[in-house]
Amino acid sequence: MTRSEIAILQSSGMELLQRGRPADALKIFYRLAEGDVSLDGGYLGWRIGQCYEAMGDLNAARYWHRRAVEENPRDRTLSAEALRRIGDVSLDDLLITADPPMRSYG
Numbered sequence: 526m527t528r529s530e531i532a533i534l535q536s537s538g539m540e541l542l543q544r545g546r547p548a549d550a551l552k553i554f555y556r557l558a559e560g561d562v563s564l565d566g567g568y569l570g571w572r573i574g575q576c577y578e579a580m581g582d583l584n585a586a587r588y589w590h591r592r593a594v595e596e597n598p599r600d601r602t603l604s605a606e607a608l609r610r611i612g613d614v615s616l617d618d619l620l621i622t623a624d625p626p627m628r629s630y631g
Contacts, residue, residue, distance in 0.1 A: 531557065538572060547579035567596035571604045578607065583614045 526534075538553035551573060558569045570593030578586035586607065593604035 542572070542575060542579065545579075547576040551576040551580075567593035567601040567604065569593075570596060571601055574604055574607060578611070583611050584616070587611055587614055 534553050534557055538550045538557070541547070541550035541553065554569055554572045554576065557565070558573070570589045574586045574589035574593060577583075577589060590601075590604040590607045590611070593601040594608065598605075
């Protein structure tokens with residue numbers, strides 16, 4: 526991908542996010558992340574985290590913001606702020622805690 530193509534994709538992803546289309550922006554940011562192990566110094570992790578946060582998936586948002594901070598702790602202050610804002614996300618509503626009741630036939 527050329528620098529010009531990367532710039533166009535980044536700009537389009539940011540515009541989609543600003544227009545309230547985080548799922549579409551996410552597709553672009555994932556395409557940009559293909560083959561980039563470092564996620565461009567945390568930049569793409571930050572953008573992906575923003576998308577998931579906008580979509581209401583706080584577990585995924587925490588994961589990507591944390592990746593961004595790990596990649597570049599000095600420059601990813603917005604991701605660090607997002608982690609503080611999101612806080613600890615409970616998984617209680619996802620846990621299966623009991624077997625469903627047995628149905629009797631007869």
